[in-house]
Amino acid sequence: MGNRQAKNALFDGFAEVAKALGNGRRVELVDVLAQGERHVEELAGEIGQSVANTSHHLQVLAAAGLVTTRRDGNRIYYQLTSGDVEHLWTVLRSVASTHLDDLEQLAVDYLGNRSRLEEISRDELARRLEDGTLIVIDVRPEAEYAAGHIRGARSVPIDQLSNMLRGLPTDVEVVAYCRGPYCVFADDAVRLIRRRSRKARRLQDGYPEWRTAQHPTEANLLP
Amino acid sequence: MGNRQAKNALFDGFAEVAKALGNGRRVELVDVLAQGERHVEELAGEIGQSVANTSHHLQVLAAAGLVTTRRDGNRIYYQLTSGDVEHLWTVLRSVASTHLDDLEQLAVDYLGNRSRLEEISRDELARRLEDGTLIVIDVRPEAEYAAGHIRGARSVPIDQLSNMLRGLPTDVEVVAYCRGPYCVFADDAVRLIRRRSRKARRLQDGYPEWRTAQHPTEANLLP
DNA sequence: CTTCTCCTCAAGTAACTTCTTGAATAGATG
């Protein structure tokens, strides 16, 4: 057996990256950053932590090479270093959901019962986008919509949904989407819309998966 | 923002899996287990740790759903829960090597200078296997060979290589492989063989990648 | 230059991790 010390150091190096994802708040940060770049204060709000603590977590992610920064005026914007990082997160998510016994229960506790939420696949939505026979709403925070969204979608952050529904004909079908399979905004939106006796479905997964699947997107078009 | 506590718990769940890979010794265990099942004592030897400590690390991996066990007589064999886990490890490895600045140096410290080690691609090796114009040697520990190896390869653990070379014609080309891109056995083998003025190359990556690429394998055929 | 804003750093505490040692246990073997 070769040089044990050097071997340990190398594998500790790989573990360094895993360790960076080894904290729920940092995983949340990666999930949010997969939607597009954000500045620290916003990120702190998203993960429900102090700015100082959020900054610290971002430093840990940066030290592992998972995020980079860009300054624009007074603000510092964080972004994922590359699509690889997003890919690592989706693989981690999928392994956890397949192999970690407790995860299903945790998901139910957070998301509630999804059995009555109908989904629409990316391919079907892509087809129906052409017809114009449905309305697509992006229920993520506005900053994420601004950073990139499904082409033709309208930004309707979840707290504005009720208002928005008032101006909508009752016979039109709505598709809601948000960050990914474990994002609760779209579920809440679909439940609310269905309670108002309209037809609503949730897009399978979320925006990053739509983008990765090379379906049409656009950015910075506020409604 | 929905239920912060439930959301935290869910993302802590994902982080649980990352945390399980957040230790160099556990990553080594996964790398070894990607070769095939092994029992605790062997695993302890591979990662250079006490049996008790190795057992503890295996419990951590098991709690995250990454490994399962099987009893055979007096021994307990650990294995990766599924190919997904191996996939997660390869993605982690690739992200680390691309994005973690220090990793290159750590790899050089462990593996040495690879610039003079010629590689052979999986596809080329698969083609040349048919001709019989080269010899393929598996320089991993014998237990890993027994658990599965490239079809037609011969088990030559690295400490037996010198002996084995004596009985070999000098004009035959040798291809050596081991566990993966960061495994040092095949490098050492190629260097040693070249010092003896024979032609030798290292297979790109290692056995798990060969198997994943659906090239021919076999098991339990000791030479 | 001064002030303001956004972000990072430092210090401190409580809770976890890793690894060691020695004892305990479950199951196989005789």
Place this chain on the structure above:
DNA sequence: CATCTATTCAAGAAGTTACTTGAGGAGAAG
């Protein structure tokens, strides 16, 4: 049944991590 063996558990020392609070610093704006 008793014994043996491979593995796990338990307790403790040394180090690390997460989060809080308050101070510090870099750049923008006035």
